[in-house]
Ligand code: AMP
């Protein structure tokens with residue numbers, strides 16, 4: 001399998017530290033709010049990567065942290081802890097916020113068929129490990145204490161800027177960070193390993209440490225959690241592109257300084273999902289969540305399909321129009337899958353030929369759009385339906401679009417479809433009236449009710465929505 005490695009800036013064959021096994025680490029969500037669909041694009045692509053590696057026969061162990069402390073509003077250790085901000089916003093405790101948004105994150109993942117990593121570790125579970133690592137860095141001369149905080153000394157490294165050649169826009173957070181400088185830092189790029197002093201003294205979660213009562217920096221979490229569960233050598237580290245600098249750069253600095261040897265070989269970064277106004281945000285513009293897409297009537301798996309259609313190393317622009325087109329294409333694909341019949345024996349030669357090709361497109365830097373095309377190729381193949389179904393189910397181990405089940409659901413829906421055109425029109429009017437009421441457009445809702453009334457239609461409200469019947 002070949003992947004683009006952001007550390008070497010070229011496509012490389014994956015050769016794991018231990019033959020046949022892959023250790024993989026994913027930066028998890030900061031659980032102060034819902035994930036937006038941009039965050040989830042990154043998790044979908046990482047999920048496809050994990051499943052492709054399994055498909056190729058590797059024994060994968062994937063670890064993910066949950067950031068429930070230490071991620072400040074700016075990635076350069078300034079501003080208030082995001083968790084505390086979330087707690088204040090909702091007048092709850094930090095731990096209540098963390099639990100609620102961790103659950104919400106995994107509920108979204110489930111809807112998008114993103115598998116839960118083998119290990120999920122909240123940062124607040126690992127304070128002892130962080131302290132141990134910070135002590136090691138101080139002992140080794142890689143860290144210093146200033147103004148009550150412990151800092152990593154980036155001048156002690158030969159090579160600090162591993163990921164610093166991305167363009168400024170991709171690294172917007174890292175760039176923005178230079179605005180407010182911490183005067184305790186000896187070098188501009190130094191970062192906090194442990195805080196006991198900050199401008200925000202109302203930090204809710206604090207722990208005792210050799211340097212006083214305080215809390216860990218954000219970067220140390222990922223290094224220590226990966227070390228705890230994946231050992232001293234990590235094969236693949238994943239994250240969205242904004243994590244490359246400073247977060248991943250700092251992870252490499254402190255992990256290698258602590259271990260005394262090279263740490264992670266392959267770095268997998270997913271480019272951003274943007275809106276036509278630029279970067280997606282939780283605070284500006286429409287807050288795009290999976291629940292919002294569902295409220296608007298989209299199938300979450302149509303969003304997964306939309307993501308698979310573009311390459312993870314290209315930014316993707318989101319619009320409802322593009323999502324609707326993806327959903328229409330997805331439904332057409334499902335209709336074709338639904339028309340396949342179990343008609344005999346699977347042709348093993350054809351099966352082997354197509355699975356080999358599927359593996360190849362994934363193995364070529366995770367070409368997900370060609371992986372989706374493989375399903376269309378199977379549908380067109382000169383073989384029986386049983387072989388086609390077997391192949392589609394096999395590909396779905398990676399694509400995770402629930403193709404067979406969704407196709408069945410879609411055909412059942414069709415069976416419930418209106419018997420004639422007049423009924424279809426009434427269904428549409430009832431739906432329009434429901435939407436008008438949702439939009440608080442009472443005049444339009446009344447107009448539609450009157451029109452239906454004139455046609456002899458009675459409306460009844462039920463827990464499943466509005467039902468209609470003839471007088
Ligand atoms: P956070 O919860 O902010 O720590 O981010 C969770 C993940 O989403 C990280 O891997 C980020 O790099 C990634 N991410 C943030 N914004 C976007 C975006 N617009 N598109 C894709 N991934 C993103």
Ligand code: ZN
Nearest residue numbers: 027028222247
């Ligand atoms: Zn991380």
